[in-house]
Amino acid sequence: MSNSAPNALPYQGPSDCWHLRVGRWSVLLHRRAWLVTLAMTVLLVLASLVALSIGSAQLTIADAWHTLLGQGNRLQEVMVFKIRLPRLLAVIVAGAALGLSGCLIQTLVRNRLATPDMVGVNEGATLAIVLFSLYLTAGSWPWWASPLGASLAVAALYTLCRNPGEQGYLFVVIGIALTELFQALGDFLMSTQSLVHLNSLYLWTMGHFAGQGYSVLAPVALCLLALCPLLAWLVRPLSALPFGTATAQGLGVNVNRLQLLILTLAILVAALGTAIGGPVIFIAMAAPILASKLVRNGPVPVWIAALAGALLLVLSDTLVRVLAQPTEVPTGIMTRFLGGILLLFLLIQDRRRVD
Amino acid sequence: MTLLSGHDIEFSYHQRPVLTNISLTVPEGELVGIVGPNGSGKSTLLKLLAHQEPLRHGRIELKQRPLTDYGTRELARELAFLPQRPLIPAGIRVEQLVQYGRHPHQGWLSQWSEEDRQQVAAACEAMQLEDLLHRPVADLSGGQAQRVWLAMILAQNTDLVLLDEPTSALDIGHQTEVMEAIHRMTASGKTVLIVLHDLAMAARYCDRLLALADGSIAAAGPPREVITKPLIDRLYQTDVDILQAPGDGAPIIVPRRQAFDSPTARKS
Numbered sequence: 001m002s003n004s005a006p007n008a009l010p011y012q013g014p015s016d017c018w019h020l021r022v023g024r025w026s027v028l029l030h031r032r033a034w035l036v037t038l039a040m041t042v043l044l045v046l047a048s049l050v051a052l053s054i055g056s057a058q059l060t061i062a063d064a065w066h067t068l069l070g071q072g073n074r075l076q077e078v079m080v081f082k083i084r085l086p087r088l089l090a091v092i093v094a095g096a097a098l099g100l101s102g103c104l105i106q107t108l109v110r111n112r113l114a115t116p117d118m119v120g121v122n123e124g125a126t127l128a129i130v131l132f133s134l135y136l137t138a139g140s141w142p143w144w145a146s147p148l149g150a151s152l153a154v155a156a157l158y159t160l161c162r163n164p165g166e167q168g169y170l171f172v173v174i175g176i177a178l179t180e181l182f183q184a185l186g187d188f189l190m191s192t193q194s195l196v197h198l199n200s201l202y203l204w205t206m207g208h209f210a211g212q213g214y215s216v217l218a219p220v221a222l223c224l225l226a227l228c229p230l231l232a233w234l235v236r237p238l239s240a241l242p243f244g245t246a247t248a249q250g251l252g253v254n255v256n257r258l259q260l261l262i263l264t265l266a267i268l269v270a271a272l273g274t275a276i277g278g279p280v281i282f283i284a285m286a287a288p289i290l291a292s293k294l295v296r297n298g299p300v301p302v303w304i305a306a307l308a309g310a311l312l313l314v315l316s317d318t319l320v321r322v323l324a325q326p327t328e329v330p331t332g333i334m335t336r337f338l339g340g341i342l343l344l345f346l347l348i349q350d351r352r353r354v355d
Numbered sequence: 356m357t358l359l360s361g362h363d364i365e366f367s368y369h370q371r372p373v374l375t376n377i378s379l380t381v382p383e384g385e386l387v388g389i390v391g392p393n394g395s396g397k398s399t400l401l402k403l404l405a406h407q408e409p410l411r412h413g414r415i416e417l418k419q420r421p422l423t424d425y426g427t428r429e430l431a432r433e434l435a436f437l438p439q440r441p442l443i444p445a446g447i448r449v450e451q452l453v454q455y456g457r458h459p460h461q462g463w464l465s466q467w468s469e470e471d472r473q474q475v476a477a478a479c480e481a482m483q484l485e486d487l488l489h490r491p492v493a494d495l496s497g498g499q500a501q502r503v504w505l506a507m508i509l510a511q512n513t514d515l516v517l518l519d520e521p522t523s524a525l526d527i528g529h530q531t532e533v534m535e536a537i538h539r540m541t542a543s544g545k546t547v548l549i550v551l552h553d554l555a556m557a558a559r560y561c562d563r564l565l566a567l568a569d570g571s572i573a574a575a576g577p578p579r580e581v582i583t584k585p586l587i588d589r590l591y592q593t594d595v596d597i598l599q600a601p602g603d604g605a606p607i608i609v610p611r612r613q614a615f616d617s618p619t620a621r622k623s
Contacts, residue, residue, distance in 0.1 A: 011476040011488065014454060014467065025464040110442075233463065240458060242444035246407055250438070251511070252431030252459030297446035297491075 016298070030298035036291075040307040047311060048092070051318045052084050056326060090212040090276050091317045091331070092310040093221050095283055097273025099309020100231075102284030103291065103302050104266035107241055108259060111168035112346060115284040116150075116270035119175025122279040123182035124153025125271040126205055130186045133201060134193060143216045143275035150271035153178060154263065165245045165259060207280035207332020209317055220272045227265060231302065234261060239299040280332045282339025283309045283316075289346075357419075358383045358515055358546045359404065364413035366399055373399050374570045377413070381548055383514075386541040388557040389550045390581075391567035392591050397550045398439065398519055400567065404548065405436035405517045417515065431459035435511040437504055439519040443492050449503050450488045453478055456510025478509035481543070482536055498529030505536050516540060518549040522556060534560045558582050559605045566590060582606040 013019060017028040052064040057079060059067070067076045068085075102115040116122050128149025132142035157175055158164075164171045186205060190198055203210075237258050240248040249255050270284065287309035291301040294308075313335070320334040357380045364377040374396045381387050389397045402408045404415060406422050415422040417433060425433065435456075443452075456478065457471045479485060482502040487495065492503055501521055508516055521537065522530040530553065538560055541547050551557040557564055558578040566574045566581050568590050574581045587595050587608060598607040 010485070011450070011472070011479050013472050015450060015489070017467075019467055026467050027464065028466045236461075236463060240455065242442065243455070244438070244442040246402075246436070246438035247441045249407055249427065250405065250431060250436035251455060252428035254427040292445070297444070297448060297451060 030295070033295045033298040033301060033304065036294045036301075036304055037307065040304060040311060044092070044307060044311045044314065047314045047318070048088055051088050051091075051314055051321075052080055054318060054322060055079070055084060086214055086217065087209050087212045087317075088314065089214075089221075090217050091209050091313050093217060093224065094209075094273045094276040094280065095287070095310040095313025096306040097220075097224055097269050097276075097309070098280060098283040098313070099287030099291075100302055100306040101266045101270035101273065102309070103288035103300065103305035104238075104262050104269070105284075106288050107238055107300050108262050108266070109164045109168040109171050110242065110244075111172055112285070112289060113172045114164075114168060114175070115288075116266065116274075117279060117281040117284050118172060118179065119157060120153045120178035120182055121150045121267055121270045122274045122281070122284075123179045123186070124156075125150040125274040126279045127182045127186045127189075128152070129275065130189055130201065130205065134189055141216055143220060143272075146275040147268050147271040150267045150274070153182065154267050158263075164263070165241070165255070203328075203330050204278040206330035207278040207335060208328075208330040209277040210328045212277070216276055220276055223272055224269065227268060230261075231265060234258065234265070235299060235302055238262065238302070242300075278330075278332060280313065280335050282335040282342060283313050285339065286342050287312055289342075356383045357381065358417070359548070360416050361404065362414045362416075364400070364403060364410065364415065366396075366403060366408070366411065368399075372570060374403070376571055379565060379572065379575065381515075381546060382563075383546050384541065384544060385562040386538065386547045386549065386560060387563045387565060388561035388578075389548065389565045389567060390552075390554055390557050391573070395567040395590075396570040397567055401436075401517055401519050401548065401550050405434060406430055407436060407438075428459050431511065431513075433513050434515045434517065435508040435513040436517045437508050437519060437521060439523065441504060443500075445493075447492050448488070449484055449490055449492055449495075450475075450479075452492050452503055453484070453506045453510050456507040456512075459511065474510045474512050478506040481509055481539055482506040496529065497525045498532040501525065501529070501533045502536055505533070505540070509540065514546060516545050516547045518547065520550050520552055523552055530556060554582065554587070554608050555605075558607075559600070559603070579604075579606060582608065 014028060016032065017030050020027045020029060049061045049064050052068070053059040053061050059076065059079070063072065063076060064080060066072055067080045072080065098116065105114050105116060105119065106112055125146040126149070128145040129142055132145040136142070157171070157178060160174045161167055161171045190202060190205070237253045240251050240253045241258070243251070245255050288301070288305040290308045291304040295301045295304060313331070316334045316338065317331045320329050320331050359381040361377060361379045364374055365372070366374040377400065389400060391397050399408070403410055406425070410422065417425070422430070453475050457474060460471065461467070479488065482505055484503060484506055487499060487503070492500055495503065505521070518537065522533050525533060534556055537547060537549065549561070561578060563576060564578050564581040565572060566586065573590060574586050582597060584595060584597050587597070594611045594613065596609045596611060598609060599605070600607050
């Protein structure tokens with residue numbers, strides 16, 4: 001009762017939003033969501049500067065900043081622009097894609113465990129890339145095969161579970177089984193090859209960002225940007241999905257069409273994110289959970305989940321670089337470790353709620 | 356005037372017929388209750404009328420226009436539907452939930468208008484939510500939460516409202532609270548079609564009842580004509596006494612204990 005004033009005022013409009021009005025157009029900006037976005041962006045910039053300055057040759061954060069602005073010396077420029085920046089950007093794009101796609105699938109299935117890495121999307125994408133790079137496109141990196149594999153994985157999942165909105169648990173369990181299956185197939189394919197050929201591919205399947213250039217990053221980033229307008233358009237109806245299919249439909253949302261669009265979008269985004277640095281797990285689960293904890297009760301925080309995904313992956317990647325110096329350890333191992341802890345925490349929390 | 360009408364509606368689920376040969380009309384401004392035993396197809400009928408399930412056989416018309424002609428959004432401006440157990444999104448507060456009623460009237464670049472504010476304010480006032488606006492919906496009592504959902508439906512500002520068992524799982528006090536709120540909706544000119552479990556509540560509040568048995572209409576009309584001993588006995592396969600409530604004379608249904616046909620039987 002603490003929130004209610006003794007003489008309640010008549011309702012004035014959404015109390016948690018800024019209302020922007022230009023002519024006949026009006027937009028509601030959820031206050032908390034925008035403040036979190038701002039804070040998250042600042043953190044991401046800071047984490048990126050730290051990531052650029054840390055490494056085999058240490059820079060100060062100010063050096064990294066000045067080099068970025070074009071005021072560094074030759075050595076610093078090579079280090080930042082040729083080595084560290086491509087990796088950093090790859091990590092940011094992959095993290096954002098995974099966070100975004102995790103948020104979409106979690107909202108669609110209404111289950112926190114339903115993320116692209118749990119339901120087989122990422123492993124399907126991985127399997128396709130392994131298959132193509134081993135047998136079909138020797139030499140070049142078949143990043144474009146990844147949406148193909150992911151789509152097939154989801155087609156299999158959708159055939160086995162027709163109604164993800166109502167059967168979230170089934171969706172997740174079948175997805176876990178498919179994940180195992182795809183992973184086993186991929187491992188089998190790789191085990192038939194000689195070790196010399198496998199080195200980089202094997203590291204990639206564990207989630208690896210060392211030695212990234214712009215050749216994969218650029219087309220992937222462009223594809224992701226092209227999907228953003230569609231996503232922006234879908235955020236509004238998406239926010240009605242947590243009410244369940246019947247209520248959302250009653251509120252004028254074409255739920256079947258929305259589910260199909262969101263699932264397609266989520267697959268594409270997850271597959272593109274996976275194509276860069278491999279199947280990095282945990283980001284797609286943690287980022288949306290973090291985002292919704294921070295925003296509390298605003299619209300579905302798809303953009304904040306993307307920012308959180310980028311931030312978490314930059315932190316994980318930097319941590320792995322510092323800890324493993326001077327060797328290179330796949331970033332995926334660090335995220336897998338953190339992810340295991342998070343999953344345990346969530347399951348224990350869920351069990352407490354049931355008890 | 357007829358607002359909603361159905362002709363020859365049939366529906367089967369996995370080849371099992373759920374509804375057969377249903378025709379009905381819902382006059383404007385009335386509170387119409389759908390009653391019947393468990394599994395008689397009440398909720399299915401309501402879902403078909405709300406276009407939540409695709410209609411494969413028969414015809415449903417809203418304002419003399421086939422339901423299938425309406426787009427999802429367009430329909431949501433004419434007809435509001437509240438399912439039996441709507442999910443409460445995590446952390447959502449009363450005010451936010453009621454605002455969702457405006458969803459079908461809003462768009463990407465028209466996210467909030469003066470009309471939206473007035474409708475939400477009126478809905479909150481009608482459902483007496485002024486003191487609850489900032490509370491999380493999950494923390495409210497069953498009756499309060501149901502009033503919040505009804506306010507969302509009101510904010511949707513439709514001529515027709517379909518409610519699926521809005522009083523189930525509520526005690527008698529909260530049931531009355533919710534039924535009074537629904538009655539206020541009809542008093543303000545809305546047409547309400549409501550699935551009800553509780554015959555006494557249905558008899559007391561509805562202008563007209565539609566009794567379903569095994570997927571077809573067993574009786575339709577004012578409560579006093581529908582709630583008769585032969586019909587109730589047949590519908591629920593039981594043996595009841597029907598009394599008259601003091602005051603409005605609404606029928607009261609009291610089931611008989613089967614072993615005690617005569618008062619003397621109790622002593623033996």
